[in-house]
Amino acid sequence: MKDTIKKEKRGLQDDFYFTKHRFEKAHWHEHAPSPLQFQPEYLNSPEFIKNGYHCEELKDGFYWVTSGGYDAAFLVTEEGVIAIDAPPILGENMLAAIEAVTDQPIVKVIYSHWHSDHIGAAAMYGTDVEIIAHDITRELLERFPDPLRPVPTQTFTDSYVVELGGEKLELTYKGANHCPGNIFIYAPEQRALVKIDIVSPGSCAFMHCDASENISGWIEAHDQILEFDFDFLIGSHITRWGTREDVITSREYFHDMLAFADEALMTMCTPNGAAVFFSIPPADQYSVGTENWVNSMVNYVTEKMLTKITSNGQKWEERLAGVTTNTKYHAYTVVESTRTERSHKGYQKRGTGGTDYFV
Numbered sequence: 001m002k003d004t005i006k007k008e009k010r011g012l013q014d015d016f017y018f019t020k021h022r023f024e025k026a027h028w029h030e031h032a033p034s035p036l037q038f039q040p041e042y043l044n045s046p047e048f049i050k051n052g053y054h055c056e057e058l059k060d061g062f063y064w065v066t067s068g069g070y071d072a073a074f075l076v077t078e079e080g081v082i083a084i085d086a087p088p089i090l091g092e093n094m095l096a097a098i099e100a101v102t103d104q105p106i107v108k109v110i111y112s113h114w115h116s117d118h119i120g121a122a123a124m125y126g127t128d129v130e131i132i133a134h135d136i137t138r139e140l141l142e143r144f145p146d147p148l149r150p151v152p153t154q155t156f157t158d159s160y161v162v163e164l165g166g167e168k169l170e171l172t173y174k175g176a177n178h179c180p181g182n183i184f185i186y187a188p189e190q191r192a193l194v195k196i197d198i199v200s201p202g203s204c205a206f207m208h209c210d211a212s213e214n215i216s217g218w219i220e221a222h223d224q225i226l227e228f229d230f231d232f233l234i235g236s237h238i239t240r241w242g243t244r245e246d247v248i249t250s251r252e253y254f255h256d257m258l259a260f261a262d263e264a265l266m267t268m269c270t271p272n273g274a275a276v277f278f279s280i281p282p283a284d285q286y287s288v289g290t291e292n293w294v295n296s297m298v299n300y301v302t303e304k305m306l307t308k309i310t311s312n313g314q315k316w317e318e319r320l321a322g323v324t325t326n327t328k329y330h331a332y333t334v335v336e337s338t339r340t341e342r343s344h345k346g347y348q349k350r351g352t353g354g355t356d357y358f359v
């Protein structure tokens, strides 16, 4: 009898952790196919299928290298190669891509930011290269050492120009966005801009605003990208390089979301609006009210985003890949960041029971 009760209890626990209270499984047939512009030809080429990467000269010695999900870049000069980033998923294919177009050695490496998924193969460049990055990137890599991500040898605070063999790359830092220390890398002659983990051309970006830390800074970075005069944007995800139009489209998607998040908060996050979700809570189940409260705001924003007819007459799922799966994750992040990073539009006044502010 005791054993049976024990088993039943364990059964309930298994349900709790693995069955009942989980994220839903996504099914292919329930989602829109990706827009055609998201499926470039190289993805089906025999070379790509065999080598696992694709490399293209964008202009005058500036090359884009992609795994079909992650991008890096390099600039060939008469005195050597400047490599930008080292995603582990490209790994030594980055070396193969460089060796396929030049005999010049790699002499300088630039880190866009400190994240391992973008520079976690940097050790492959060897110990003779100069590594350039932002001060914060060095600080973070010293604090959390990783032999695969050697500490930068040259860092800067606001701006820095990398010069080699008559070519140059302009590096600038405009504050935290995706993460602190994430820089802009601009090739003025080639009109190419590398700005990683902000815009994913043709897509609405990976979950939670590309797993970013400062969402206000991340959305603002769209405008900062547009301040540069470029024809080619390397965003690093997912299948192709981007244009100014891609940046403008991504900005419109997230500006729509900001507006709907504001509506959701003014409806469900004011003292009266939030009270509905906590009106009959057993004291120990406050988190149930919290989950329903937050998810209601997220579902409101998601529904508005998925049904909106946008500025060109299409729905978002017709304009960008990933919309029907990722919108709810972005909505969660944008709702939370609006609550934590933006104005609360007021606060409780003494003895009045004011209600027109976010709680």
Ligand SMILES: [Zn+2]
Residues within 6 Å of the ligand: 113, 115, 118, 178, 179, 197
């Ligand atoms: Zn990152």
